[in-house]
Amino acid sequence: MKREPRELNVPGIAYGGDYNPEQWPEEVWAEDVRLMREAGVNMVSVGIFSWALLEPAEGEYDFARMDRILDMLYSHGIAADLATPTAAPPAWFFKAHPEALPVDKDGRTLSYGSRQTFCPSSPAYREAALRMTRTLADRYAEHPAVVMWHVHNEYGCHNGECYCDESAAAFRVWLRTKYDNDLAALNDAWGTTFWSQWYYDWDEIIPPRATGAVPNPTHQLDWRRFSSDALLSLLKAEREVLLEAAPSIPATTNFMVMHNFDKLDYWRWAPELDIVSNDHYLQSTDPESQIDVALSGDVVRSLAGGAPWLLMEHSTGAVNWQPVNRAKTAGELRRNALSHVAHGADGIAYFQWRAAKAGAEQWHSAMLPHAGTDSQIWRDVVRLGADLRSLSEVRGSRGVAEVAITWDWDAWWALELPSQPSEKLRFQDLIRSWYEPLWRAGVPVDFVRPDADLSRYKLVLAPSLYLVDDESAANLTAFAANGGSLAVGFHSGAVDENCHIRLGGYPGAFRETLGVRTDELFPLLPGESVTLSGGGTATLWSERVALAGAETVESYTSGPLAGVPAVTRHAHGSGTAWYVATRPDPTTLASLLDRIRAEAGVKSVRETPAGVEAVLRRGPDADFLFLINHGGVEADVEVAADASELLTGKNIDGGAVRIAPGEVAVVREPR
Template sequence: MPHRLTTHNRALRTPGIAYGGDYNPEQWPEHVWAEDMRLMREAGVTMVSVGIFSWALLEPSEGRYDFSRMDRVLDLLHDNGIAADVATPTAAPPAWFFRAHPGALPVDRDGRTLWPGSRQTFCPSSPAYRQAALRIAEAIGERYAAHPALAMWHVHNEYGCHNSACYCDTSAAAFRTWLRARYDDDLQALNHAWGTTFWSQWYHSWEEILPPRATGADPNPTHQLDWRRFCSDELLSLYTAERDVLLRAAPGVPATTNFMVMPTFDALDYWRWAPASDIVSNDHYLMYDDPEPEIDIALSGDLTRSLGGGRPWLLMEHSTGAVNWQHVNRAKRPGEMYRNALAHVARGADGIAFFQWRAARAGAEQWHSAMLPHAGTDSVIWRDVVRLGADLKALAEVRGSTTDAQVAVVWDWEARWALELRCQPSGELRFQQLVRDWYAPLWRAGVAVDFVRPGDLGDGRYRLVLVPSLYLVRDEHAERLAGFVEQGGTLAVGFHSGAVDENCHVRLGGYPGAFRDVLGVRSDEVFPLLLGESLALTGDVPPGATATLWSERVRLDGAEAVARFADGPLAGVPAVTRNRHGAGSAWYLATRPEPGTLAALLDRVRREAGVREVRAAPPGVEVVRRRGDDAGYLFLIDHAGAGAQVAADGLELLTRKPVNGSVTVPAGGVAVVREPLP
């Protein structure tokens, strides 16, 4: 019996590590389908997503369905032993829908209507869209609930990718309804939360409230923050409505929708979304200008796993090579696709899929790579795809295993939204980059990491909690973090954290606001740095240590200074501090140290907290361990290309060779060792 991927009663029951991609047979003549089946079997494909963008063919006119093509495709898949992740096609409404319902088109913040011709050109608050989406979802659910190929429901596709916000009058009315619920129909409470006495923004009627459309100056921060919350919730309500329709048709079949835990997307609060999925799934693409994309893969994988409470997850999309939507669509280097895929498995993925199976000849994504490229089977990509399928089969026993971590990194979408609003002390503050700054040294050291919400610290599981950036924090969450330290934990907090409450109101009395007491410091003024400007640091830091982006006038209020600014207007002022608080300790970084200095500081912090690396390895070798019921699985991935010897004992699963004392990691390759549990 396969391990379950979810704590719900609904679980994906395909064996081993699922492998496949988006399958769009409607883009090809039917005689091609037989070849698809043969090549899928050759590649080791076990599950494909079907129907994602087929609404116009499945429902050629309102209420009239044609499932003949989908019937034949699902029958073919089943006959060839390939499971189907059956999608609702609601990310791309057909042309007839917009002719009948032009009011469902989205409107941008400047008041321009966005027209059909791509995908996700609908208003999330449109009643006509919701009705049509639920109707096609119900028809698909009833048609395929009992089909033997069905393994999972794939609801929509990448919610909010292109229409995370609509500013039309329908959305405005929905926003007001959402606000009335949030503030218990108390308009005075909203005025207080939004601080509307500033700039004469006081509201005397709910009908006066609009979305934060384009205006002459900067909009109210809390207005914008509530708008972001509303937009995320509005799309979530569409997902749960479609999901419920499908689950009524097939109560035992799991449902998911593909998240986008990537640097380019921040529209949805996935902490709120994750509990609505039987299996958390994610899409991830490398950014062409990222010098170390393997770090982003790891961060994304750890965050996706954490969204599901530590349970395994599914990678629903990544690329075999270049994508089609970036400024430069860089091809992957030799071996990179293989390492990417197994890095996701190392971080908890129990399924690996690509967009898409066969590279398209036409359309906006015709230059997006695929499992079967334009060149066909006589290609490097195809040979890598076949190799990956075989090696995923060899890793079947890894399925269902989890990850043990003693370090938690706090991640909060609301804090991210608030930090990146205009009118901050610095316009260079980027939440994901600040988090990655702190995550990268842990990745290099081979330290296991979970991500957590500010108020969910694992009930004693973690020795160390890192807060790289938490500009916005609720009182109760700040208290939880302080309590963690009081009980013996180690906390490290980055600059400009704790500054505002959940309404974006500045916490008075000095910075870092909600964290002053636990950190034992108080700042009375911040001094952001200009681009290219740096400050020297002195104290218990490496020689030549510098910092950028931020500084502030810190006064010790119980804490000790670990490092100080050596020059600039704050020369002699503490830059890094440590405070004993209860049975634990709390660190504050009042600046952004350059990478080497930050790594040294975080290495000291984690060692003092008693956190050790998973396994010592040479630089450039990623080390991750998954834990099963009866064994551990040590993943070693060589990104440096030099190969390595790493201490291990057990069985190397990809070669099936015993390991006694050490394992050889091939240059640019991967080793996975089954080890006895400690």
């Protein structure tokens, strides 16, 4: 049974970052807390990588430093998000338990000397981690500084999959549970008659290690599911220890809903947390990274069931782990942070408080940079603290959306397995291509599991749902039949939950709903494009679609499929189902989605000039309209006549607010 969530006892919007005072002489600590107060910091995460200092030898503990840190924070009015330090076991642990080291797909045992250098299925690691967690929790459960537990850190960031013998044994146990100890059922699900892969004994099954040809797709898919669950079992075990020691303190762990992190099925993880948290970092190569900020925030808010969430890590400037690590431009720090708040965050935190002078992340930006307080980053950090204090009323308010986009980790994993019709298909790219026009138009979006309750939405988009089980397909079909508008992207519905192709023509599970049937796929080569009847172009994908009740909206006008439908519309029940059988250019796709949402009766939260992002959070007595000017020119936006602007504290005269280039306005509109 799901527990009632515990709330974070921090006033207003939480603000801070990872604090690692153990990296500095103790005389620096006083300056740290003084500057934290100056910046408006009210909560910091501590102890994330402190296992080696807290337990210098097995069973021997030294909490003197942590005692002083927590006492100091409390005396200065700064709350602590206290971490279990289990993401970085000490060297002594691996000397005693070398079998706990992870093994990669090629059979190489990886060494300790960084972080997350453990096998998630290692009994020795689990025992040591829970012992450390229990000892920490018992000591600090009643410390007045501790307002939240930070379980582990970025689960699966570096050890999302381990291929050792311990993992193989755990995988077999997981499979026995999934298939009710029925080996014939596993063989059927995996299609093991292909390439003589039939298993006669559970002990014959191993992880999908490096092999000479393409591994079995369902084997790989079940492995991804198992690997996510193996780490989830560690979270649940630590969470239960913390709950026993401190029943009233909420717990979180930092997700990584960001570019190309696909290791964990967060739909399964989120219900285990009192507060959903996320880490998000910009990609230096993304020319419009503000779109990824928004998309990520909407996914995390959706994982939280629409409730506010916490941003546990992002950067004030450059990171250190990309090929080229660019600094943020003027105003970008502030815009990024307030965009996260706009999309549901009730807390903003950075990695880290003070920039490190040594170690693997010494070139990672921080709230207090290497240059100290005489720096633009510090001035921006102080300004942001003041901004967040002025937004305290926003806390607890929620987003509003009439549009949902399906997001499914099984479908993501399956789509990007080897031997697809095109290796260029990327789940996140396809999702973003549909999300972006809605973002530009100021249309709020929720993300949903395909089997979720869809009754509150007018429009559901499934840009990429390659894998879908029967229940989810029926759920989406019923949504359209009952009056909703459904739009489906190419190569969706193709396989079932076991990665078996749905026979009879594509798009498989959605043929009848969409009123089309495809008999052959024609993926396009890199650089290749085809023209469309509406005047646009399309790339990446095409297919030979035949109408089976649907009408043609766009057709191909060049290439081998000239004259064949590329976009279709079908009346299904009392609703409408659209099929987009290619990847239209951005302008064409935006126009198409405008038409689809107009027919569905979906409107923008506010009409804004190009370059101005509009996001709405709804409180019990007022709406909070965030207007973020990503463009280079001044912009005016109409608002309610009795509105006020929270960041300046001024009433708005004339029913319009003006936002300078690169600036942000947060408008309170009473209801």
